Amino acid sequence: MAAAYVEEAFWQDAAVDKRQVDGLGAALELRARNGQPMADFQLKNAELAGIDLVNHGGHAGFSLRDADLYRANLQNAHLFALDLRGSSLMKADLRRANLHCADLRDCNLLGILLDGARLDNIIWDRQLLQERKGREQLRGGDSVAAIQLFQEAEETYRNLRLHLEQAGLFEQAGLFFHREMVMRRLQMPRHSGRRLLSWVVDLFSGYGEKPLNVVLFSLGLIGVCGLLYFLVGVRQGDQSLGLAFERGLWANLTDLLDCLYFSVVTFTTLGYGDITPQGLARPIAAFEAFVGSFTMALFVVVFVKKMTR
Incomplete structure (x- = not known):
């Protein structure tokens, strides 16, 4: 199996159960340090607890873009400045991980576990993935799909806000609280009094954040x-x-x-x-x-x- 680690197909094959592979974290660390590309890696359910993907001594972090890390175990991982743009971190376990300066733009963060994680200076999207897709669906006339995406966006914003508050990062938490309330408003009937009142509160005070x-x-x-x-x-x-x-x-x-x-x-x-x-x-x-x-x-x-x- 060690020889398979160097093959691009192994890392990008979603059919391979990465849970059954021993030494996967060490192999991924070695690949990063050798400067080999790590785009589109399929790491669903992978056991990567404690992995060190920090580019020590480098000016920029390693890149693990467009990876599928669904339910991956990344507890205590060292991911300082790691470029994860476009990756799916849905329900990934990042408890006590170091995400300082990581790039999480365009990531699916629904259900992510972040208890005890270091979250300062993360590069976030102004609008999370689900919100952007929901607005696209709304413009396309599919209000049912849009509302479902807005619900997911609200849940994600709430989860991130709570963890940011626990980490003492109240400024970013306040921004996510505002987006959470906007997502809640967009789920209300378009011409309802509740939606109008919510819009007025947003206009006047940004839901207390502005x-x-x-x-x-x-x-x-x-x-x-x-x-x-x-x-x-x-x-x-x-x-x-x-x-x-x-x-x-x-x-x-x-x-x-x-x-x-x-x-x-x-x-x-x-x-x-x-x-x-x-x-x-x-x-x-x-x-x-x-x-x-x-x-x-x-x-x-x-x-x-x-x-x-």
Whole structure:
């Protein structure tokens, strides 16, 4: 069997039960160190516990791209900077493995076991494989297949998030939590109220992971309401503030700035009283004050959640 290790067909033959091969890990290590190609290797159910595929002294890691590692035993494996792009790690056992700086783009990570694994600086996809395929199916009109893929994507994002949180990698965990919630939303009926509400929460705060969204929404609302006050007019004592074509550019610009100031005061519910709404400005001010109080409370929750991690 040792001679078969050097044959390309042995490694790429899915019919060969790799569980029955002794010394498989050592043979794979030797092949990597000799610089031989390791693309499309069929290693389903392979016993590779403790394998060392670290390119010691090299600037780049070894490449094991497009491999099938379904249910492979990779416990305590040393996979620093290993290029696994396009590989299937579905239900692979990577407990206590070192995946530091590994490249896991385009990988199938459904059901992967990562308890105690080192996960810092891994190169992840912005969207996991199942999510991308699900969106392709949705564009092709196959909503049933798309929902199934979105379910798998949600499960995978949740699994990765939990392990990243355990490893203290909260920034990446937060990104995966956001994708998890997006996948859950895409499984809801397209025109349902629940899906709309979920989309609004995502837009405002990124499901609690994007405080900048809250700030941008606040600035946008203040600006829009300020322009509306400028168009419909507000009062400052006995003087009316608003758009007036008969007045000069500088006077209109000054009134616009005063309206923006009033919008800030209304949004923050300070209510100084130096400028007051009139006519159509009143319902606008009431709406802005209501949304503003809610938005500031939301920002505090999101900001504290991010800072306490």
